[in-house]
Amino acid sequence: MKPTLKAVAEAVGVSRSTVSNAYGRPDQLSTELRERILETARQMGYPGPDPTARSLRRGVVGAIGVLFTSRLSYAFTDPFAVRFVTGVAEAAERHDSNLLLVPLPPDASGARRAVENAAVDGFCVYCVGDEEGILAAIRGRGLPFVTTSARSGADDRWVGIDERAAARSAAAHLVELGHRRVALLGHDVLPRAASDLLRVADVADVPHPTTRDRFAGFADAFATAGVPWSDLTVLTARDNTRDAGAAATSALASLPEPPTAVLAASDVLAFGALDALREQGEWGRQVSVTGFDDIAEAATVGLTTVRQPAEQKGRTAAELLLEPPADARAGQILLPTTLVVRTSSGPVPRS
Amino acid sequence: MKPTLKAVAEAVGVSRSTVSNAYGRPDQLSTELRERILETARQMGYPGPDPTARSLRRGVVGAIGVLFTSRLSYAFTDPFAVRFVTGVAEAAERHDSNLLLVPLPPDASGARRAVENAAVDGFCVYCVGDEEGILAAIRGRGLPFVTTSARSGADDRWVGIDERAAARSAAAHLVELGHRRVALLGHDVLPRAASDLLRVADVADVPHPTTRDRFAGFADAFATAGVPWSDLTVLTARDNTRDAGAAATSALASLPEPPTAVLAASDVLAFGALDALREQGEWGRQVSVTGFDDIAEAATVGLTTVRQPAEQKGRTAAELLLEPPADARAGQILLPTTLVVRTSSGPVPRS
DNA sequence: TTGAAAGCGTTACCAA
DNA sequence: TTGGTAACGCTTTCAA
Numbered sequence: 042m043k044p045t046l047k048a049v050a051e052a053v054g055v056s057r058s059t060v061s062n063a064y065g066r067p068d069q070l071s072t073e074l075r076e077r078i079l080e081t082a083r084q085m086g087y088p089g090p091d092p093t094a095r096s097l098r099r100g101v102v103g104a105i106g107v108l109f110t111s112r113l114s115y116a117f118t119d120p121f122a123v124r125f126v127t128g129v130a131e132a133a134e135r136h137d138s139n140l141l142l143v144p145l146p147p148d149a150s151g152a153r154r155a156v157e158n159a160a161v162d163g164f165c166v167y168c169v170g171d172e173e174g175i176l177a178a179i180r181g182r183g184l185p186f187v188t189t190s191a192r193s194g195a196d197d198r199w200v201g202i203d204e205r206a207a208a209r210s211a212a213a214h215l216v217e218l219g220h221r222r223v224a225l226l227g228h229d230v231l232p233r234a235a236s237d238l239l240r241v242a243d244v245a246d247v248p249h250p251t252t253r254d255r256f257a258g259f260a261d262a263f264a265t266a267g268v269p270w271s272d273l274t275v276l277t278a279r280d281n282t283r284d285a286g287a288a289a290t291s292a293l294a295s296l297p298e299p300p301t302a303v304l305a306a307s308d309v310l311a312f313g314a315l316d317a318l319r320e321q322g323e324w325g326r327q328v329s330v331t332g333f334d335d336i337a338e339a340a341t342v343g344l345t346t347v348r349q350p351a352e353q354k355g356r357t358a359a360e361l362l363l364e365p366p367a368d369a370r371a372g373q374i375l376l377p378t379t380l381v382v383r384t385s386s387g388p389v390p391r392s
Numbered sequence: 393m394k395p396t397l398k399a400v401a402e403a404v405g406v407s408r409s410t411v412s413n414a415y416g417r418p419d420q421l422s423t424e425l426r427e428r429i430l431e432t433a434r435q436m437g438y439p440g441p442d443p444t445a446r447s448l449r450r451g452v453v454g455a456i457g458v459l460f461t462s463r464l465s466y467a468f469t470d471p472f473a474v475r476f477v478t479g480v481a482e483a484a485e486r487h488d489s490n491l492l493l494v495p496l497p498p499d500a501s502g503a504r505r506a507v508e509n510a511a512v513d514g515f516c517v518y519c520v521g522d523e524e525g526i527l528a529a530i531r532g533r534g535l536p537f538v539t540t541s542a543r544s545g546a547d548d549r550w551v552g553i554d555e556r557a558a559a560r561s562a563a564a565h566l567v568e569l570g571h572r573r574v575a576l577l578g579h580d581v582l583p584r585a586a587s588d589l590l591r592v593a594d595v596a597d598v599p600h601p602t603t604r605d606r607f608a609g610f611a612d613a614f615a616t617a618g619v620p621w622s623d624l625t626v627l628t629a630r631d632n633t634r635d636a637g638a639a640a641t642s643a644l645a646s647l648p649e650p651p652t653a654v655l656a657a658s659d660v661l662a663f664g665a666l667d668a669l670r671e672q673g674e675w676g677r678q679v680s681v682t683g684f685d686d687i688a689e690a691a692t693v694g695l696t697t698v699r700q701p702a703e704q705k706g707r708t709a710a711e712l713l714l715e716p717p718a719d720a721r722a723g724q725i726l727l728p729t730t731l732v733v734r735t736s737s738g739p740v741p742r743s
Numbered sequence: 744t745t746g747a748a749a750g751c752g753t754t755a756c757c758a759a
Numbered sequence: 760t761t762g763g764t765a766a767c768g769c770t771t772t773c774a775a
Contacts, residue, residue: 043534045752056762061754070760088532092511093453094752096444097767103509104492113481113491114703123474130464134495139510140464141455142481142491158454159490160443160511181439183394341692352465396768407746412770421744445768448751 044087053081064090096160104139105129105362106161108175110168113144118282119309120336121351122167125189128355129165136363138162145175153178165189165358168251185365187358191250198365198372200357204251207347207378208258211331212304214345214380216266219389220302220329224274225259226289226314227252227306228281241275255306255333274300278310286313293328294321301328301389308332308339308346315342315385329386343384350376395438404432415441447511455490456480456713457512459526461519464495469633470660471687472702473518476540479706480516487714489513496526504529516540516709519602536716538709542601549716549723551708555602558698558729559609562682563655565696565731567617570740571653571680575625576610577640577665578603578657579632592626606657606684625651629661637664644679645672652679652740659683659690659697666693666736680737694735701727 050060055078062069063078082089096102107129109116116122126140133140143159145152156164156178164179164186166172172191179186187198215223229249230241244260247253260270276292278285286305290313293299303318305311311332318325332339335348357374366372401411406429413420414429433440447453458480460467467473477491484491494510496503507515507529515530515537517523523542530537538549566574580600581592595611598604611621627643629636637656641664644650654669656662662683669676683690686699708725717723 046754047752057752058754058756058763059761062761065754074760086532088529088534089505089508090754091448091752092509093444093447094767095754096511097442097448097751097769098753098755100767102444102511104511112485114478114485117474117478117481123468127465127468130468130493130495134463134465140493142493144481144485154440157440158443160447160453160455178439181437183439338689338692398768408768409747409770410745413745416770425744441770442768445751446770448753449768449770451751 044082044085046087046090049078049082049085049087052085053078061090093160102160102162103137104141104161105133105359106141106143106159106164108156108164108166109142109144111144111147113142115280115282116144116167119307119334120338121308121334124336124351125167125355125358128352128357129359130355131352132356132359132363136359138359138363149174157182163187163362165355165362172250185362187361189354189358192373196369196372198361200354200361200374200376202349202354202376202378204254205258205261207349207380208255208304208306208333209261210258210378210380211333211345211347212259212262213265214382215302215304215329215331215386216262218302218329218386220300221263221266221268221389222272222298222300223263223268223302223304224276224290224293224300225256225304225306226276226278226286226310227256228278228285228310230256230275230277244270252306259304276303278313281307281309283309283313283316286310287317288313290314290317291320293317294325299324299328302386303328303330305330305332308334308336308344311344311346311385312338312342315344327390331386335381339381339383345383345386346381348379348381395433395436397438397441400429400433400436400438403436404429412441453511453513454488455492455512456484456710457492457494457510457515459507459515459517460493460495462495462498464493466631466633467495467518470658470685471689472659472685475687475702476518476706476709479703479708480710481706482703483707483710483714487710489710489714500525508533514538514713516706516713523601536713538712540705540709543724547720547723549712551705551712551725551727553700553705553727553729555605556609556612558700558731559606559655559657559684560612561609561729561731562684562696562698563610563613564616565733566653566655566680566682566737567613569653569680569737571651572614572617572619572740573623573649573651574614574619574653574655575627575641575644575651576607576655576657577627577629577637577661578607579629579636579661581607581626581628595621603657610655627654629664632658632660634660634664634667637661638668639664641665641668642671644668645676650675650679653737654679654681656681656683659685659687659695662695662697662736663689663693666695678741682737686732690732690734696734696737697732699730699732 046060050057063075141161163184166188168190192199244257276289278289303314314330318328332344332346335346339346397411401408414426492512514535517539519541543550595608627640629640654665665681669679683695683697686697690697
């Protein structure tokens with residue numbers, strides 16, 4: 042077995058405190074003694090204080106957790122998530138904090154357990170569907186946390202964008218181009234995935250908070266143009282992936298009066314929509330498509346989309362966690378968004 | 393302060409062991425008592441056993457660490473790294489293990505400390521430059537680990553590809569197309585970043601193990617075609633990014649006899665090369681470029697490259713860690729690679 | 744089925 | 760500058 046701090050102390054002939062200080066508080070003992078301790082430790086193969094024991098004693102872990110709905114293998118499918126984590130990592134590194142990636146099982150009790158078992162000093166909550174159960178579990182542990190989608194309590198730390206206004210800007214752009222018959226594409230639109238094509242009685246019924254907010258924004262712009270919610274076609278992707286976006290979009294072709302534009306709630310879904318539309322030949326190519334996030338590929342392909350600062354969002358979230366603002370009201374940070382118009386959106390084709 | 397297990401025990405009027413069992417070993421006590429304990433705990437706001445204390449006592453953390461050279465914000469710049477982590481995450485999730493992302497500071501002692509302070513049950517080492525120092529630190533802790541680039545000891549677990557043969561296949565393809573005057577593009581080619589354009593006395597001098605192996609493979613194929621190492625132009629990117637690849641490649645234009653092809657040690661570098669060459673007008677467009685990894689964008693752009701199974705590499709690494717093979721010799725897994733020929737490579741232009 | 748006692752490997756405090 | 764003592768919060772024998 043690996044030697045412990047105690048063994049080193051005995052070998053050197055000093056107390057455990059002194060050995061501990063040799064590692065954690067070099068100023069508390071003479072350089073000479075410290076050297077002697079470190080040297081003996083090296084010879085004995087002592088790897089330094091055990092991280093777990095130190096955490097227990099100090100009450101600090103030195104890691105922050107990033108909470109994801111569902112499997113990471115799925116979450117990382119969206120470049121936006123990767124950029125968010127990158128931002129979190131950047132800030133964490135500056136604070137000598139490690140990053141613990143915590144995927145949440147779909148069932149509530151499993152998710153709760155995952156939160157309860159994570160050895161961290163705080164949480165960044167990345168776009169979780171069911172915020173409430175998760176937040177309750179976090180609060181239960183008494184750990185600080187930062188939310189990035191739905192806002193929770195007024196005093197809770199949060200970083201995000203004005204989802205609804207941002208979505209509205211994309212829709213307004215299409216309205217201006219003359220589009221009136223359009224489809225909205227999102228995931229988690231229904232409690233359970235039903236058919237791809239359906240009418241949702243009310244935007245407020247959409248379970249996923251982000252999808253709901255963005256859909257509401259889309260609807261705002263069209264309502265202003267005289268198009269009521271009930272006239273919008275809603276496409277439900279089974280998840281937030283390109284393939285799912287394509288599958289959901291392909292249902293459009295069979296419509297008697299197909300829409301002239303598709304507004305996607307994310308770029309990955311938008312790419313899926315483009316894939317599906319390209320397969321529809323001439324008609325499909327005429328359909329305008331907008332996305333959300335502005336991931337790198339959007340520029341390459343020419344996707345009109347809403348840009349939100351991904352890395353900055355992650356970085357800010359981590360900073361909010363690691364450098365808590367003195368004033369609680371400074372704990373809510375709204376990030377800017379921009380509509381980026383590219384070639385995937387254009388005027389309504391006359392026919 | 394949050395209540396502890398002890399407080400719950402006192403409140404219910406049972407011993408701490410019993411409360412502990414209520415959480416960790418439900419079969420050790422009557423359902424009725426268990427219910428009563430859990431209910432009281434809930435009312436008191438006890439979040440369940442503290443993860444750190446449990447880890448200390450049990451000797452198991454429930455997380456595996458992934459070691460990266462340098463900042464994560466840089467590592468995640470390469471989609472290959474993201475896919476690797478995704479694979480690791482997939483296997484980790486199956487084993488109810490969390491993922492701790494551990495960036496290693498560039499200095500040896502900082503890196504050592506990072507390894508010593510990580511609360512994990514084992515490590516996946518992702519492409520670290522200085523393997524030895526790191527591995528020594530891991531061995532010092534007595535934790536299991538899996539390596540993915542350089543192989544270490546014969547009994548150590550490892551998953552990877554035949555770097556050299558894979559690189560050779562790309563170079564052989566260019567040889568067949570008639571290329572004889574070519575440039576190799578890689579990062580960490582020199583101990584310290586010197587000029588972009590230089591002669592390296594010997595492949596064996598390249599410090600980065602992966603770059604070295606791939607360069608050696610490139611050189612193999614050209615040696616067979618009668619082109620010695622000294623006739624190959626070596627381009628040094630300051631790091632493994634698209635921009636650095638572009639910067640390094642732009643030096644080519646000023647050469648009296650510019651090469652007809654660029655062999656990059658990674659896809660991101662290859663994209664950089666393409667960026668730079670496209671700026672050179674007609675001449676640049678004629679230059680063949682090959683990459684390595686086959687990240688998603690390679691297909692979009694038509695980059696000829698060597699495919700290696702990214703997710704599988706990560707998944708296998710984690711599995712090797714979490715399900716140690718009974719036979720040590722089964723701990724070394726070689727993954728297949730394929731040369732994927734696309735449009736970025738073609739015959740030597742006559743001029 | 745329940746409980747008492749003995750740690751797990753540290754660090755913090757206070758006294759010497 | 761150094762050492763003793765008491766936790767940190769839990770789990771695990773083993774005995775009742």
